[in-house]
Amino acid sequence: MTAPPIGVTGATGHIGGLVARHLDAAGRPQRLLVRSPGSPRLRDPASVTGVRRVDYAEHDLSVVALRGVSVLLMVSGHESATRAADHATFIDAAADAGVKHVVYTSFAAAAPDATFTLARDHYATEEHLKASGMAWTFLRDTFYLDLMAELVGPDGVIRGPARDGRCAFVARADVARVAAAVLMAPDAHAGATYDLTGPQGLSLSDVARVISDVDGRDVTFHDETVEEAYASRAPYEAPPWQVAAWVSTYTAIASGVMAEPSDAVERLTGVPPTDLETFLRAR
Template identity: 40%
Template sequence: MNAQSVTAVTGATGFLGSRIARALAEAGRPQALIVRDASRAPRLSGASVRQAEYGDSLAARAALEGVGTLFMVSGGEDPRRQQNQLAFIRAAARAGVEHVVYLSFLTTTPDSRFTYARVHHATEAAIVDSGMAHTFLRPNIYMDIVPYWINSAGVLAAPAGNGRVSLISRRDICEVASHIMLDPGPWRGRSVHLTGPQSLSFHDIVVTVSEATGRPARYVPQTEEEAYEARRAFAMDELELEASVSTFTAIAAGEFGQVYPDVEEITGHRATSLREFLTR
């Protein structure tokens, strides 16, 4: 890598990107924060702020000039998400970015039940085809959202059947990503699978929530049709609706139940369990 190149972090106004940017700043690493709204960017030592959106190719290319390693979060839930991400990847390649560390997803197949897994598959393929070096971080579903799955009556209603999921803490993802961004060379061409230490059924999840919080919770399996009908009450658009339901139908299909040791191997400590997350 060119000694004059800088590291760039996208999503620096969000939970993951901001923590990774802070870790780089604390390590004294010069970096560029690529954000949509410069006024919201964190003020960090050694960091410049560059404004660009994924779908704006000209702004993205200008923002990425001089960047050696790029941390790329996936775009927001938008009908143009895949199109915008592919435009950003083309801009990165044209700007001379050497290595993309992309925050992908555990399963990235073109026929996944989960809507966004298919988007991640297309994005990974575009990065590989671009000729830039790559590292794919593939986390499972964030355990941070589990409390939001349970309604005020203590019911987790979902079309997950008897499927299992190895939920991952966002803090563990941040720690792994920061480690890799500080020394990306050994991770070129590799995919890192990030899961929690357990593969949990939804019955396991509600029992853990009940025991950890003292608030009773129970799992009510839904059919796919029931799930769509229930979620329409939240005025979701069709893309959000499909993504929400397909999260659980993919779990039911066995796509998210794998457990990998990568978090512990990279950080030196065991991945956070759901119980630990809920009680810390």
């Protein structure tokens, strides 16, 4: 009897795309669940049994796409003012479609009062999953190592109210390796929450130094006040929720809540997590 396909959302993105490659290498049947089935970014591994369109905000569409899927990777949706509600709609669709187990990419220290404002959406999603009747596994990653170089402004300065706080930044590739491992043995991880981190806690001064060393340019960190951070981002004319998310990225680092590395990546995959210097040199 053929095993039901593993459902993979976000297959045109970073995490979902990497997970799809891991599952293909392992020969595990999978169904890719995407917003744009015609996207040129959509890879079509040999293990794919189908591609279906989903939209987290559209219950009925998602139910049709999810029927026949037993284990599902739910990559958190794009940042928006309605993300928590959209997540809840999709979770309800998964339950109605007969999905048995959801592996969700959450965020470190998810809580209703989390300093990083978007982590509050992740907490709400976790709680909705717990109440859904489906088995669940939460992958709580820290901020992505992959994005550190993008924090550097055109003047070579990283700006934000992070003080000397540290974060054990994690590589997307490491998160994807863990997700694939969990999806291929879901019963062993039912009800588990894993904190996914890099190998060490780094301050943004540390990040600036490593980027300087690797890229051969002068990069520094300027510790803004919270008031300065809001003012410096005002010209982007982004909605208030988004500006709060940008600023709280740095205040969450300042809080130290993501400073301590965990052993989860190596324990679950057998491979140590990537450090910043190694990542930057491999670009």
